Amino acid sequence: MSASGRILTGIGVSPGVVIGPALVLEWNIPDVPNRVVARDQVEGEVARLHAAVAEVRGHLDGLRHRAERRIGAEEAKIFDAQILMLEDQEFLAGVIRLIRDNQLSAERAFEFKALEMRALWARSTSVRLRERVVDLTAVQLRVLNYLLGKPMALDVAREGPDPVVVFMRELTPGLTVQFDRDTIAGFVSEEGTRTSHAAILAHSLGIPCVMGLVGALPRVRSGTRVILDGSTGRVILDPRPEEISGTQAGERRRQAFEHEIERGIAQPAVTRDGVRVELLGNVDLPEELEAAAIHGAEGVGLLRTEFLVLGRSEMPSEDEQAAYFTRVGARFPGRPVMIRSYDLGGDKFPGPLRPPPEANPFLGWRALRVCLDRPDIFRGQIRAILRARATADVRLLLPLVTQLEEVRQTKELVAEALADLIREGRPAARELPLGVMIETPAAVVLVDALAAECDFLSVGSNDLTQYTLVVDRGNARLASRFNAIHPAVVRMLQTIAEAGRRAGKPTSVCGEMASDPLAAFLLLGLGYRVLSASPTSLPLMRWLIRRLDATGAAAAAAAAVQGTTERAVREALEQGIATYVDLRSLEGERLPPGLRETSFTA
Secondary structure, three states: OOOOOOEEEOEEEEOOEEEEEEEEOOOOOOOOOOOEOOHHHHHHHHHHHHHHHHHHHHHHHHHHHHHHHHHOHHHHHHHHHHHHHHOOHHHHHHHHHHHHHHOEOHHHHHHHHHHHHHHHHHOOOOHHHHHHHHHHHHHHHHHHHHHHOOOOHHHHHHHOOOOEEEEEOOOOHHHHOOOOOOOEEEEEEOOOOOOOHHHHHHHHHOOOEEEOOOOOHHHOOOOOEEEEEOOOOEEEEOOOHHHHHHHHHHHHHHHHHHHHHHOOOOOOOEOOOOOEOEEEEEEOOOOHHHHHHHOOOOOEEEEOOHHHOOOOOOOOOHHHHHHHHHHHHHHOOOOOEEEEOOOOEOOEOOOOOOOOOOOOHHHOOOOHHHHHHOHHHHHHHHHHHHHHOOOOOEEEEEOOOOOHHHHHHHHHHHHHHHHHHHHHOOOOOOOOOEEEEEOOHHHHHOHHHHHHHOOEEEEOHHHHHHHHHOOOOOOHHHHHHOOOOOHHHHHHHHHHHHHHHHHOOOEEEOOHHHHOHHHHHHHHHHOOOEEEEOHHHHHHHHHHHOOOOHHHHHHHHHHHHHOOOHHHHHHHHHHHHOOOOOHHHHOOOOOOHHHHOOOOOO
16 A cells, blocks of 8 residues: 555456556445334334335345346355245244244344344354355345345446445455446455455456455445456556556457457467467356356366355256266367366355364365265266266366375275266266366375376465465455465476476366466476466466567476575576566566566465
Protein backbone atom coordinates (compact mmCIF):
# COMPACT_ATOMS: atom_id res chain seq x y z
CA MET A 1 0.00 0.00 0.00
CA SER A 2 1.42 3.38 -0.99
CA ALA A 3 2.15 6.14 1.45
CA SER A 4 -0.84 8.11 0.22
CA GLY A 5 -3.14 5.19 0.82
CA ARG A 6 -4.64 5.54 -2.66
CA ILE A 7 -2.83 2.61 -4.22
CA LEU A 8 -3.54 -0.81 -2.73
CA THR A 9 -1.68 -3.92 -3.82
CA GLY A 10 -2.98 -7.43 -3.29
CA ILE A 11 -3.00 -10.65 -5.30
CA GLY A 12 -4.35 -10.60 -8.83
CA VAL A 13 -6.43 -13.76 -9.19
CA SER A 14 -8.61 -13.07 -12.24
CA PRO A 15 -7.22 -10.89 -15.05
CA GLY A 16 -8.74 -7.77 -16.52
CA VAL A 17 -8.75 -4.02 -15.87
CA VAL A 18 -11.94 -2.19 -14.90
CA ILE A 19 -12.86 1.30 -13.78
CA GLY A 20 -16.01 1.90 -11.76
CA PRO A 21 -17.63 2.88 -8.46
CA ALA A 22 -16.89 0.85 -5.35
CA LEU A 23 -19.58 -0.98 -3.42
CA VAL A 24 -18.52 -1.98 0.09
CA LEU A 25 -20.53 -5.10 0.83
CA GLU A 26 -21.17 -5.52 4.54
CA TRP A 27 -22.09 -9.18 4.65
CA ASN A 28 -23.15 -8.85 8.28
CA ILE A 29 -26.12 -10.12 10.25
CA PRO A 30 -28.60 -7.23 10.76
CA ASP A 31 -29.47 -5.99 14.23
CA VAL A 32 -32.71 -7.62 15.38
CA PRO A 33 -34.85 -5.75 17.94
CA ASN A 34 -35.79 -7.62 21.10
CA ARG A 35 -39.51 -7.74 20.36
CA VAL A 36 -42.24 -9.86 21.94
CA VAL A 37 -45.78 -10.10 20.65
CA ALA A 38 -49.20 -10.49 22.21
CA ARG A 39 -50.54 -14.00 22.67
CA ASP A 40 -53.11 -13.51 19.89
CA GLN A 41 -50.32 -12.52 17.46
CA VAL A 42 -48.25 -15.66 17.93
CA GLU A 43 -49.75 -17.60 15.02
CA GLY A 44 -49.34 -14.56 12.84
CA GLU A 45 -45.60 -14.64 13.59
CA VAL A 46 -45.50 -18.33 12.69
CA ALA A 47 -47.18 -17.46 9.41
CA ARG A 48 -44.61 -14.69 8.80
CA LEU A 49 -41.83 -17.23 9.36
CA HIS A 50 -43.32 -19.64 6.82
CA ALA A 51 -43.76 -16.79 4.33
CA ALA A 52 -40.11 -15.77 4.79
CA VAL A 53 -38.91 -19.33 4.27
CA ALA A 54 -41.02 -19.65 1.11
CA GLU A 55 -39.76 -16.32 -0.23
CA VAL A 56 -36.10 -17.11 0.45
CA ARG A 57 -36.52 -20.59 -0.99
CA GLY A 58 -37.85 -19.06 -4.18
CA HIS A 59 -34.97 -16.60 -4.27
CA LEU A 60 -32.37 -19.35 -3.79
CA ASP A 61 -34.02 -21.40 -6.53
CA GLY A 62 -33.73 -18.39 -8.80
CA LEU A 63 -30.06 -17.95 -7.96
CA ARG A 64 -29.47 -21.63 -8.57
CA HIS A 65 -31.12 -21.55 -11.99
CA ARG A 66 -29.24 -18.39 -12.99
CA ALA A 67 -25.94 -19.90 -11.88
CA GLU A 68 -26.76 -23.08 -13.77
CA ARG A 69 -27.23 -21.12 -16.98
CA ARG A 70 -24.00 -19.19 -16.49
CA ILE A 71 -21.54 -21.71 -15.10
CA GLY A 72 -23.22 -25.10 -15.31
CA ALA A 73 -25.44 -27.45 -13.32
CA GLU A 74 -22.65 -28.93 -11.24
CA GLU A 75 -21.36 -25.65 -9.80
CA ALA A 76 -24.90 -24.29 -9.33
CA LYS A 77 -25.47 -27.02 -6.75
CA ILE A 78 -23.59 -24.83 -4.32
CA PHE A 79 -27.03 -23.51 -3.30
CA ASP A 80 -28.37 -26.97 -2.44
CA ALA A 81 -26.80 -26.88 1.03
CA GLN A 82 -28.47 -23.53 1.77
CA ILE A 83 -31.86 -24.76 0.59
CA LEU A 84 -31.57 -27.90 2.70
CA MET A 85 -30.60 -25.84 5.72
CA LEU A 86 -33.44 -23.39 5.16
CA GLU A 87 -36.01 -26.18 5.07
CA ASP A 88 -34.54 -28.29 7.88
CA GLN A 89 -37.65 -29.35 9.79
CA GLU A 90 -35.89 -29.78 13.13
CA PHE A 91 -34.44 -26.28 12.90
CA LEU A 92 -37.75 -24.70 11.89
CA ALA A 93 -39.58 -26.58 14.63
CA GLY A 94 -37.17 -25.09 17.14
CA VAL A 95 -37.87 -21.57 15.83
CA ILE A 96 -41.62 -22.13 16.04
CA ARG A 97 -41.32 -23.38 19.63
CA LEU A 98 -39.50 -20.18 20.57
CA ILE A 99 -42.28 -18.12 19.00
CA ARG A 100 -45.09 -20.01 20.71
CA ASP A 101 -43.48 -20.62 24.10
CA ASN A 102 -41.87 -17.20 24.52
CA GLN A 103 -44.07 -15.01 22.33
CA LEU A 104 -41.04 -13.86 20.37
CA SER A 105 -41.27 -12.16 17.00
CA ALA A 106 -40.40 -14.39 14.06
CA GLU A 107 -37.11 -12.59 13.42
CA ARG A 108 -36.04 -12.73 17.07
CA ALA A 109 -36.82 -16.44 17.34
CA PHE A 110 -35.01 -17.19 14.08
CA GLU A 111 -31.97 -15.23 15.27
CA PHE A 112 -31.88 -17.11 18.60
CA LYS A 113 -31.99 -20.50 16.92
CA ALA A 114 -29.40 -19.52 14.30
CA LEU A 115 -27.05 -18.18 16.98
CA GLU A 116 -27.40 -21.47 18.85
CA MET A 117 -26.40 -23.44 15.73
CA ARG A 118 -23.60 -21.00 14.91
CA ALA A 119 -22.05 -21.34 18.38
CA LEU A 120 -22.20 -25.12 18.13
CA TRP A 121 -20.59 -25.32 14.69
CA ALA A 122 -18.03 -22.55 15.18
CA ARG A 123 -16.47 -24.37 18.13
CA SER A 124 -15.96 -27.51 16.07
CA THR A 125 -12.56 -28.33 14.58
CA SER A 126 -14.39 -30.04 11.71
CA VAL A 127 -13.77 -28.23 8.43
CA ARG A 128 -17.16 -29.33 7.16
CA LEU A 129 -19.02 -27.80 10.10
CA ARG A 130 -17.04 -24.57 9.85
CA GLU A 131 -18.00 -24.40 6.18
CA ARG A 132 -21.65 -24.86 7.13
CA VAL A 133 -21.37 -21.63 9.14
CA VAL A 134 -20.93 -19.81 5.81
CA ASP A 135 -24.14 -21.37 4.49
CA LEU A 136 -25.94 -20.60 7.74
CA THR A 137 -24.87 -16.95 7.48
CA ALA A 138 -26.24 -16.71 3.95
CA VAL A 139 -29.59 -18.21 5.00
CA GLN A 140 -29.76 -16.11 8.17
CA LEU A 141 -29.07 -12.90 6.26
CA ARG A 142 -31.80 -13.52 3.73
CA VAL A 143 -34.47 -14.61 6.20
CA LEU A 144 -33.80 -11.81 8.68
CA ASN A 145 -33.63 -9.13 6.00
CA TYR A 146 -36.95 -10.34 4.61
CA LEU A 147 -38.61 -10.35 8.05
CA LEU A 148 -37.19 -6.91 8.86
CA GLY A 149 -38.13 -5.49 5.47
CA LYS A 150 -34.55 -4.63 4.57
CA PRO A 151 -33.03 -4.93 1.07
CA MET A 152 -30.10 -7.24 0.51
CA ALA A 153 -26.83 -5.50 -0.36
CA LEU A 154 -26.58 -7.73 -3.44
CA ASP A 155 -29.92 -6.40 -4.66
CA VAL A 156 -28.75 -2.82 -4.13
CA ALA A 157 -25.71 -3.61 -6.29
CA ARG A 158 -28.01 -4.54 -9.16
CA GLU A 159 -29.93 -1.25 -8.98
CA GLY A 160 -27.05 1.16 -9.78
CA PRO A 161 -26.57 2.65 -13.26
CA ASP A 162 -22.94 1.51 -13.57
CA PRO A 163 -21.29 -1.84 -12.90
CA VAL A 164 -19.64 -1.76 -9.48
CA VAL A 165 -16.40 -3.05 -8.01
CA VAL A 166 -17.48 -5.02 -4.95
CA PHE A 167 -15.27 -4.81 -1.85
CA MET A 168 -15.80 -7.39 0.89
CA ARG A 169 -13.94 -9.10 3.69
CA GLU A 170 -14.17 -12.56 2.14
CA LEU A 171 -15.44 -13.58 -1.27
CA THR A 172 -17.07 -17.00 -0.94
CA PRO A 173 -18.03 -19.34 -3.80
CA GLY A 174 -21.72 -18.85 -2.95
CA LEU A 175 -21.39 -15.08 -3.29
CA THR A 176 -19.30 -15.29 -6.45
CA VAL A 177 -21.88 -17.15 -8.49
CA GLN A 178 -24.71 -14.82 -7.43
CA PHE A 179 -23.36 -11.74 -9.17
CA ASP A 180 -24.32 -10.80 -12.72
CA ARG A 181 -21.51 -9.84 -15.09
CA ASP A 182 -23.52 -6.84 -16.34
CA THR A 183 -23.83 -5.30 -12.85
CA ILE A 184 -20.48 -6.33 -11.34
CA ALA A 185 -17.28 -4.95 -12.82
CA GLY A 186 -14.89 -6.68 -10.40
CA PHE A 187 -14.22 -8.11 -6.95
CA VAL A 188 -11.86 -7.05 -4.18
CA SER A 189 -11.53 -9.32 -1.15
CA GLU A 190 -9.44 -8.85 1.98
CA GLU A 191 -9.07 -12.61 2.34
CA GLY A 192 -8.19 -15.30 -0.17
CA THR A 193 -5.48 -16.14 -2.70
CA ARG A 194 -5.21 -17.20 -6.33
CA THR A 195 -5.85 -20.87 -5.55
CA SER A 196 -9.06 -20.41 -3.53
CA HIS A 197 -12.30 -21.82 -4.91
CA ALA A 198 -13.88 -18.36 -5.16
CA ALA A 199 -10.89 -17.08 -7.16
CA ILE A 200 -11.20 -19.98 -9.59
CA LEU A 201 -14.90 -19.22 -10.03
CA ALA A 202 -14.26 -15.51 -10.59
CA HIS A 203 -11.73 -16.44 -13.26
CA SER A 204 -14.21 -18.84 -14.87
CA LEU A 205 -16.89 -16.14 -14.93
CA GLY A 206 -14.48 -13.66 -16.48
CA ILE A 207 -14.79 -11.15 -13.63
CA PRO A 208 -11.54 -9.33 -12.70
CA CYS A 209 -10.65 -10.01 -9.08
CA VAL A 210 -8.03 -9.02 -6.50
CA MET A 211 -7.65 -10.88 -3.20
CA GLY A 212 -5.42 -10.58 -0.17
CA LEU A 213 -5.98 -6.82 0.29
CA VAL A 214 -5.86 -7.00 4.07
CA GLY A 215 -7.24 -3.85 5.72
CA ALA A 216 -8.75 -2.43 2.52
CA LEU A 217 -12.36 -2.05 3.67
CA PRO A 218 -11.80 0.76 6.20
CA ARG A 219 -10.08 2.79 3.45
CA VAL A 220 -12.90 2.54 0.92
CA ARG A 221 -16.37 4.11 0.85
CA SER A 222 -19.19 3.01 -1.44
CA GLY A 223 -19.31 5.25 -4.49
CA THR A 224 -15.55 5.85 -4.55
CA ARG A 225 -14.26 5.57 -8.10
CA VAL A 226 -11.58 2.88 -8.41
CA ILE A 227 -9.31 1.23 -10.94
CA LEU A 228 -8.92 -2.53 -10.48
CA ASP A 229 -6.21 -4.55 -12.25
CA GLY A 230 -6.92 -8.23 -11.77
CA SER A 231 -3.57 -9.24 -13.26
CA THR A 232 -1.18 -7.17 -11.15
CA GLY A 233 -3.40 -7.08 -8.04
CA ARG A 234 -3.36 -3.28 -7.95
CA VAL A 235 -6.35 -1.14 -6.91
CA ILE A 236 -6.24 2.66 -7.21
CA LEU A 237 -8.72 4.73 -5.20
CA ASP A 238 -9.98 8.08 -6.54
CA PRO A 239 -7.78 7.82 -9.65
CA ARG A 240 -6.51 11.00 -11.22
CA PRO A 241 -7.44 11.79 -14.86
CA GLU A 242 -3.97 10.84 -16.08
CA GLU A 243 -4.18 7.51 -14.22
CA ILE A 244 -7.52 6.75 -15.86
CA SER A 245 -6.28 7.66 -19.34
CA GLY A 246 -3.07 5.72 -18.76
CA THR A 247 -4.99 2.68 -17.59
CA GLN A 248 -7.31 2.83 -20.59
CA ALA A 249 -4.38 3.16 -22.97
CA GLY A 250 -2.58 0.26 -21.29
CA GLU A 251 -5.70 -1.87 -21.52
CA ARG A 252 -6.00 -1.13 -25.23
CA ARG A 253 -2.37 -2.19 -25.71
CA ARG A 254 -2.98 -5.34 -23.70
CA GLN A 255 -6.01 -6.24 -25.76
CA ALA A 256 -4.08 -5.59 -28.98
CA PHE A 257 -1.29 -7.86 -27.76
CA GLU A 258 -3.82 -10.56 -26.82
CA HIS A 259 -5.24 -10.42 -30.34
CA GLU A 260 -1.70 -10.77 -31.67
CA ILE A 261 -0.81 -13.84 -29.63
CA GLU A 262 -4.21 -15.45 -30.25
CA ARG A 263 -3.47 -15.44 -33.97
CA GLY A 264 -0.71 -17.95 -33.24
CA ILE A 265 -2.95 -20.48 -31.47
CA ALA A 266 -2.74 -22.96 -34.33
CA GLN A 267 1.07 -22.88 -34.35
CA PRO A 268 3.01 -25.54 -32.43
CA ALA A 269 4.89 -24.51 -29.29
CA VAL A 270 8.41 -25.04 -30.65
CA THR A 271 11.47 -23.12 -29.46
CA ARG A 272 13.78 -21.35 -31.86
CA ASP A 273 16.20 -24.28 -31.67
CA GLY A 274 13.51 -26.85 -32.46
CA VAL A 275 12.44 -28.17 -29.03
CA ARG A 276 8.76 -29.11 -28.93
CA VAL A 277 6.75 -28.27 -25.81
CA GLU A 278 3.30 -29.77 -25.29
CA LEU A 279 0.79 -27.28 -23.87
CA LEU A 280 -2.15 -28.76 -21.99
CA GLY A 281 -4.98 -27.02 -20.14
CA ASN A 282 -6.03 -27.12 -16.50
CA VAL A 283 -9.80 -27.55 -16.26
CA ASP A 284 -11.63 -26.83 -13.02
CA LEU A 285 -15.21 -26.64 -14.30
CA PRO A 286 -17.00 -28.11 -17.33
CA GLU A 287 -17.44 -24.63 -18.76
CA GLU A 288 -13.66 -24.26 -19.10
CA LEU A 289 -13.47 -27.11 -21.62
CA GLU A 290 -14.45 -24.85 -24.48
CA ALA A 291 -12.02 -22.15 -23.34
CA ALA A 292 -9.20 -24.71 -23.22
CA ALA A 293 -9.98 -25.91 -26.74
CA ILE A 294 -10.36 -22.38 -28.14
CA HIS A 295 -7.03 -21.31 -26.63
CA GLY A 296 -5.19 -24.22 -28.22
CA ALA A 297 -4.88 -26.80 -25.43
CA GLU A 298 -3.40 -30.05 -26.73
CA GLY A 299 -5.26 -32.01 -24.09
CA VAL A 300 -6.04 -31.66 -20.39
CA GLY A 301 -3.12 -31.89 -18.01
CA LEU A 302 -5.25 -31.54 -14.88
CA LEU A 303 -8.97 -32.28 -14.79
CA ARG A 304 -10.17 -31.45 -11.29
CA THR A 305 -13.11 -33.53 -10.10
CA GLU A 306 -14.04 -31.88 -6.78
CA PHE A 307 -16.82 -29.82 -8.36
CA LEU A 308 -18.71 -33.11 -8.83
CA VAL A 309 -19.21 -33.44 -5.07
CA LEU A 310 -18.82 -30.04 -3.40
CA GLY A 311 -22.04 -28.37 -2.29
CA ARG A 312 -24.04 -31.54 -2.90
CA SER A 313 -26.04 -33.65 -0.53
CA GLU A 314 -25.05 -36.92 -2.23
CA MET A 315 -22.09 -38.36 -4.10
CA PRO A 316 -22.29 -38.42 -7.91
CA SER A 317 -23.19 -41.71 -9.50
CA GLU A 318 -20.74 -43.75 -11.51
CA ASP A 319 -22.82 -43.09 -14.64
CA GLU A 320 -22.71 -39.33 -14.07
CA GLN A 321 -18.94 -39.38 -13.72
CA ALA A 322 -18.44 -41.67 -16.72
CA ALA A 323 -20.61 -39.38 -18.87
CA TYR A 324 -18.59 -36.33 -17.86
CA PHE A 325 -15.20 -37.97 -18.40
CA THR A 326 -16.38 -39.25 -21.79
CA ARG A 327 -17.54 -35.74 -22.74
CA VAL A 328 -14.14 -34.26 -21.83
CA GLY A 329 -12.34 -36.94 -23.84
CA ALA A 330 -14.60 -36.33 -26.84
CA ARG A 331 -13.74 -32.62 -26.74
CA PHE A 332 -10.05 -33.55 -27.12
CA PRO A 333 -10.09 -36.58 -29.43
CA GLY A 334 -6.77 -38.41 -29.57
CA ARG A 335 -5.36 -36.15 -26.86
CA PRO A 336 -4.49 -37.05 -23.24
CA VAL A 337 -6.84 -36.11 -20.39
CA MET A 338 -5.34 -36.47 -16.90
CA ILE A 339 -8.19 -36.96 -14.43
CA ARG A 340 -7.11 -36.17 -10.90
CA SER A 341 -8.82 -38.36 -8.34
CA TYR A 342 -10.86 -36.55 -5.71
CA ASP A 343 -8.62 -34.04 -3.95
CA LEU A 344 -10.96 -33.76 -0.99
CA GLY A 345 -10.12 -32.55 2.48
CA GLY A 346 -8.45 -29.41 3.75
CA ASP A 347 -10.99 -26.80 2.69
CA LYS A 348 -12.94 -29.13 0.38
CA PHE A 349 -15.28 -31.67 1.96
CA PRO A 350 -18.64 -32.62 0.50
CA GLY A 351 -21.75 -33.07 2.61
CA PRO A 352 -21.90 -36.88 2.31
CA LEU A 353 -18.51 -37.31 3.99
CA ARG A 354 -18.10 -36.89 7.74
CA PRO A 355 -14.49 -35.85 8.30
CA PRO A 356 -12.99 -36.26 11.75
CA PRO A 357 -12.15 -33.10 13.74
CA GLU A 358 -8.62 -32.04 12.81
CA ALA A 359 -6.43 -29.25 14.14
CA ASN A 360 -4.44 -29.14 10.85
CA PRO A 361 -6.75 -30.37 8.08
CA PHE A 362 -4.27 -29.59 5.27
CA LEU A 363 -1.88 -32.04 6.92
CA GLY A 364 -4.59 -34.54 7.71
CA TRP A 365 -7.23 -36.71 6.09
CA ARG A 366 -7.32 -35.43 2.54
CA ALA A 367 -6.78 -36.21 -1.14
CA LEU A 368 -5.65 -39.78 -1.91
CA ARG A 369 -5.83 -40.71 1.78
CA VAL A 370 -9.58 -40.12 1.75
CA CYS A 371 -9.99 -42.15 -1.44
CA LEU A 372 -8.01 -45.12 -0.16
CA ASP A 373 -9.78 -45.07 3.21
CA ARG A 374 -13.14 -44.87 1.45
CA PRO A 375 -12.78 -47.37 -1.42
CA ASP A 376 -16.57 -47.35 -1.81
CA ILE A 377 -16.21 -43.79 -3.14
CA PHE A 378 -12.91 -44.27 -4.97
CA ARG A 379 -14.04 -47.47 -6.73
CA GLY A 380 -16.91 -45.66 -8.43
CA GLN A 381 -14.58 -43.00 -9.79
CA ILE A 382 -12.08 -45.59 -11.02
CA ARG A 383 -14.86 -47.55 -12.76
CA ALA A 384 -16.09 -44.36 -14.41
CA ILE A 385 -12.60 -43.57 -15.73
CA LEU A 386 -12.16 -47.11 -17.05
CA ARG A 387 -15.48 -46.86 -18.86
CA ALA A 388 -14.60 -43.47 -20.35
CA ARG A 389 -11.21 -44.79 -21.48
CA ALA A 390 -12.99 -47.22 -23.79
CA THR A 391 -13.49 -44.28 -26.16
CA ALA A 392 -11.03 -41.61 -25.02
CA ASP A 393 -7.43 -41.22 -23.85
CA VAL A 394 -8.27 -40.51 -20.21
CA ARG A 395 -5.73 -41.31 -17.48
CA LEU A 396 -5.76 -41.36 -13.68
CA LEU A 397 -3.66 -38.87 -11.71
CA LEU A 398 -3.14 -39.34 -7.94
CA PRO A 399 -2.74 -36.26 -5.69
CA LEU A 400 -0.69 -35.89 -2.52
CA VAL A 401 1.18 -39.19 -2.78
CA THR A 402 3.73 -39.62 0.00
CA GLN A 403 4.19 -43.42 0.05
CA LEU A 404 4.88 -46.03 -2.61
CA GLU A 405 2.22 -48.24 -1.02
CA GLU A 406 -0.46 -45.69 -1.94
CA VAL A 407 0.27 -46.19 -5.63
CA ARG A 408 0.23 -49.97 -5.26
CA GLN A 409 -3.06 -49.89 -3.36
CA THR A 410 -4.57 -47.83 -6.15
CA LYS A 411 -3.33 -50.31 -8.73
CA GLU A 412 -5.08 -53.09 -6.83
CA LEU A 413 -8.33 -51.14 -6.81
CA VAL A 414 -7.99 -50.51 -10.56
CA ALA A 415 -7.45 -54.23 -11.18
CA GLU A 416 -10.49 -55.13 -9.05
CA ALA A 417 -12.67 -52.52 -10.76
CA LEU A 418 -11.63 -53.72 -14.21
CA ALA A 419 -12.34 -57.35 -13.30
CA ASP A 420 -15.81 -56.35 -12.08
CA LEU A 421 -16.56 -54.40 -15.27
CA ILE A 422 -15.46 -57.31 -17.46
CA ARG A 423 -17.59 -59.71 -15.43
CA GLU A 424 -20.56 -57.38 -15.83
CA GLY A 425 -19.99 -57.10 -19.57
CA ARG A 426 -19.58 -53.31 -19.43
CA PRO A 427 -17.49 -51.61 -22.13
CA ALA A 428 -14.22 -50.57 -20.48
CA ALA A 429 -10.52 -50.18 -21.27
CA ARG A 430 -8.28 -53.12 -20.41
CA GLU A 431 -5.58 -50.86 -18.97
CA LEU A 432 -5.38 -47.46 -17.29
CA PRO A 433 -2.25 -45.27 -17.30
CA LEU A 434 -1.55 -44.14 -13.76
CA GLY A 435 0.27 -40.93 -12.85
CA VAL A 436 1.55 -39.48 -9.59
CA MET A 437 1.48 -35.84 -8.56
CA ILE A 438 4.77 -34.76 -7.03
CA GLU A 439 3.71 -32.09 -4.55
CA THR A 440 5.39 -32.93 -1.24
CA PRO A 441 9.04 -33.17 -0.16
CA ALA A 442 8.40 -36.86 0.60
CA ALA A 443 7.40 -37.48 -3.01
CA VAL A 444 10.53 -35.67 -4.23
CA VAL A 445 12.77 -37.88 -2.07
CA LEU A 446 10.96 -40.99 -3.38
CA VAL A 447 10.63 -39.72 -6.96
CA ASP A 448 12.81 -42.43 -8.53
CA ALA A 449 10.78 -45.19 -6.88
CA LEU A 450 7.51 -43.48 -7.78
CA ALA A 451 8.62 -43.00 -11.38
CA ALA A 452 9.40 -46.71 -11.63
CA GLU A 453 5.93 -47.57 -10.27
CA CYS A 454 3.79 -45.23 -12.40
CA ASP A 455 3.34 -44.26 -16.06
CA PHE A 456 3.84 -40.50 -15.79
CA LEU A 457 4.66 -37.74 -13.31
CA SER A 458 3.01 -34.37 -12.78
CA VAL A 459 4.38 -31.62 -10.57
CA GLY A 460 1.77 -29.78 -8.52
CA SER A 461 3.85 -26.66 -7.99
CA ASN A 462 1.30 -24.93 -5.73
CA ASP A 463 1.32 -27.61 -3.05
CA LEU A 464 5.00 -28.44 -3.56
CA THR A 465 5.82 -24.82 -2.73
CA GLN A 466 3.38 -24.77 0.18
CA TYR A 467 4.68 -27.91 1.84
CA THR A 468 8.34 -27.19 1.15
CA LEU A 469 8.27 -23.64 2.51
CA VAL A 470 5.70 -24.38 5.25
CA VAL A 471 3.53 -21.52 3.97
CA ASP A 472 -0.25 -21.85 3.72
CA ARG A 473 -0.98 -20.88 0.13
CA GLY A 474 -4.47 -19.77 1.14
CA ASN A 475 -3.24 -17.30 3.76
CA ALA A 476 -3.17 -13.77 2.34
CA ARG A 477 -0.90 -12.59 5.17
CA LEU A 478 1.79 -15.02 4.07
CA ALA A 479 1.42 -14.36 0.35
CA SER A 480 4.81 -12.61 0.09
CA ARG A 481 6.48 -15.73 1.52
CA PHE A 482 4.88 -18.07 -1.00
CA ASN A 483 7.53 -18.07 -3.70
CA ALA A 484 7.81 -20.81 -6.29
CA ILE A 485 11.32 -19.73 -7.30
CA HIS A 486 12.66 -20.21 -3.80
CA PRO A 487 16.02 -22.00 -4.16
CA ALA A 488 14.72 -25.10 -2.37
CA VAL A 489 11.76 -25.40 -4.74
CA VAL A 490 13.93 -24.83 -7.79
CA ARG A 491 16.31 -27.62 -6.78
CA MET A 492 13.39 -29.97 -6.16
CA LEU A 493 12.08 -29.20 -9.63
CA GLN A 494 15.49 -30.13 -11.03
CA THR A 495 15.48 -33.42 -9.09
CA ILE A 496 12.03 -34.34 -10.40
CA ALA A 497 12.88 -33.53 -14.02
CA GLU A 498 16.05 -35.63 -13.86
CA ALA A 499 14.17 -38.57 -12.32
CA GLY A 500 11.57 -38.45 -15.08
CA ARG A 501 14.28 -38.50 -17.75
CA ARG A 502 16.11 -41.41 -16.10
CA ALA A 503 12.91 -43.45 -15.95
CA GLY A 504 11.78 -42.43 -19.41
CA LYS A 505 8.46 -41.21 -18.00
CA PRO A 506 6.64 -38.09 -19.25
CA THR A 507 6.91 -35.36 -16.60
CA SER A 508 4.75 -32.27 -16.61
CA VAL A 509 4.04 -29.24 -14.42
CA CYS A 510 0.41 -28.34 -13.79
CA GLY A 511 0.57 -25.67 -11.06
CA GLU A 512 0.56 -21.88 -11.32
CA MET A 513 4.21 -21.94 -12.45
CA ALA A 514 3.14 -23.27 -15.84
CA SER A 515 1.09 -20.09 -16.37
CA ASP A 516 3.87 -17.62 -15.52
CA PRO A 517 6.39 -16.61 -18.21
CA LEU A 518 9.49 -16.39 -16.01
CA ALA A 519 8.68 -19.71 -14.35
CA ALA A 520 8.00 -21.32 -17.73
CA PHE A 521 11.45 -20.18 -18.86
CA LEU A 522 12.91 -21.93 -15.80
CA LEU A 523 10.91 -25.11 -16.43
CA LEU A 524 11.98 -25.21 -20.08
CA GLY A 525 15.58 -24.87 -18.97
CA LEU A 526 15.22 -27.67 -16.43
CA GLY A 527 14.01 -30.00 -19.17
CA TYR A 528 10.24 -30.02 -18.76
CA ARG A 529 8.53 -30.54 -22.10
CA VAL A 530 4.89 -30.68 -20.96
CA LEU A 531 3.23 -27.70 -19.30
CA SER A 532 -0.40 -27.57 -18.20
CA ALA A 533 -1.68 -24.04 -17.67
CA SER A 534 -4.95 -22.19 -17.19
CA PRO A 535 -6.72 -21.97 -20.57
CA THR A 536 -6.41 -18.20 -20.90
CA SER A 537 -2.63 -18.42 -20.32
CA LEU A 538 -1.99 -20.83 -23.19
CA PRO A 539 -1.70 -18.26 -26.03
CA LEU A 540 0.89 -16.30 -24.05
CA MET A 541 2.85 -19.46 -23.22
CA ARG A 542 2.87 -20.50 -26.88
CA TRP A 543 3.96 -17.01 -27.97
CA LEU A 544 6.77 -17.02 -25.41
CA ILE A 545 8.08 -20.52 -26.12
CA ARG A 546 8.33 -19.78 -29.84
CA ARG A 547 10.66 -16.87 -28.98
CA LEU A 548 12.88 -18.78 -26.57
CA ASP A 549 15.87 -20.99 -27.12
CA ALA A 550 15.98 -24.22 -25.08
CA THR A 551 19.77 -24.13 -24.90
CA GLY A 552 19.77 -20.61 -23.50
CA ALA A 553 17.01 -21.52 -21.07
CA ALA A 554 19.08 -24.48 -19.86
CA ALA A 555 22.06 -22.20 -19.18
CA ALA A 556 19.87 -19.77 -17.22
CA ALA A 557 18.27 -22.64 -15.27
CA ALA A 558 21.71 -24.04 -14.40
CA ALA A 559 22.68 -20.65 -12.97
CA ALA A 560 19.34 -20.40 -11.12
CA VAL A 561 19.84 -23.80 -9.49
CA GLN A 562 23.13 -22.55 -8.05
CA GLY A 563 21.40 -19.57 -6.45
CA THR A 564 21.02 -19.66 -2.67
CA THR A 565 18.58 -16.76 -2.40
CA GLU A 566 15.34 -15.91 -4.15
CA ARG A 567 16.96 -12.75 -5.51
CA ALA A 568 19.85 -14.70 -7.02
CA VAL A 569 17.46 -17.14 -8.68
CA ARG A 570 15.33 -14.34 -10.07
CA GLU A 571 18.32 -12.39 -11.39
CA ALA A 572 19.68 -15.46 -13.19
CA LEU A 573 16.33 -16.05 -14.89
CA GLU A 574 15.69 -12.41 -15.75
CA GLN A 575 19.15 -12.04 -17.27
CA GLY A 576 18.59 -15.20 -19.30
CA ILE A 577 15.14 -14.35 -20.62
CA ALA A 578 16.23 -10.80 -21.51
CA THR A 579 18.13 -12.31 -24.45
CA TYR A 580 14.81 -13.22 -26.02
CA VAL A 581 12.23 -10.87 -24.51
CA ASP A 582 13.20 -7.43 -23.22
CA LEU A 583 10.69 -7.24 -20.38
CA ARG A 584 11.81 -3.88 -19.05
CA SER A 585 11.88 -1.95 -22.31
CA LEU A 586 8.53 -3.40 -23.35
CA GLU A 587 6.88 -2.82 -20.00
CA GLY A 588 3.55 -1.11 -20.45
CA GLU A 589 3.86 -1.12 -24.24
CA ARG A 590 3.02 -4.52 -25.65
CA LEU A 591 3.18 -7.12 -22.95
CA PRO A 592 0.27 -8.07 -20.70
CA PRO A 593 0.60 -7.59 -16.93
CA GLY A 594 1.41 -11.27 -16.41
CA LEU A 595 4.59 -10.87 -18.44
CA ARG A 596 5.52 -7.46 -16.99
CA GLU A 597 5.32 -8.45 -13.35
CA THR A 598 6.73 -11.89 -12.70
CA SER A 599 5.29 -12.30 -9.23
CA PHE A 600 5.01 -15.60 -7.40
CA THR A 601 3.10 -14.42 -4.35
CA ALA A 602 0.08 -16.69 -4.76
